[in-house]
Amino acid sequence: MQKITYKKIVKTEIYFFCFIFSLFSFFLKTKPDESMADVLLKFTRVLKNGTVFYNFEGFENVKSRWELPCEYLSGSHFAAWNGVLLYSDGNAVKPLSPGSVISENEHLELMKIVELGKKRLSEIQAKMKI
Numbered sequence: 001m002q003k004i005t006y007k008k009i010v011k012t013e014i015y016f017f018c019f020i021f022s023l024f025s026f027f028l029k030t031k032p033d034e035s036m037a038d039v040l041l042k043f044t045r046v047l048k049n050g051t052v053f054y055n056f057e058g059f060e061n062v063k064s065r066w067e068l069p070c071e072y073l074s075g076s077h078f079a080a081w082n083g084v085l086l087y088s089d090g091n092a093v094k095p096l097s098p099g100s101v102i103s104e105n106e107h108l109e110l111m112k113i114v115e116l117g118k119k120r121l122s123e124i125q126a127k128m129k130i
Contacts, residue, residue, distance in 0.1 A: 039114060041085070043107065054107040058098045059085050071124050077117045078110075087113050 042057035065079035065086065073079070078087040085096040087110055096102065102110070 039118065041110075041114065046101065052104045053101050054104065056085070056096050056098060056100045056102065068121070069124055069128065072117070072121050075120065076113050077120070078114055087117075089113060 038061050040060040041062075042059065043054040044057060046053045046055050059080065062078065062080040062085060065073060065081050068077070068079055075090045076088060077090075078085065080086070081095075083097070086093050087096065088094065089109070096110070
């Protein structure tokens, strides 16, 4: 009997999502939005017992994962889903809902993912226009 791990399930969900999204795009002839260059993530810096944390207040101009190309979602990326920010370094998707508190290291990781994600998305969209 084969052991099913979480990682396999996530990959299966991503492939299934890409398949459904591809069909949806094909039949409706839709294109992803141009970019998420003006993304705004709202954080409040909090100091607790000498340690810095960040309180996530919300976001603006983050595209829903349904509006983004599958190639983008398969690597480091960030997207919106039902009022929750989702971000991934390519291994696991992490949710961040308004009111959540994250450590300084997690905040730095998220900022790197956002910058990398914006760059990757613009590159993917440039290839799609060719």
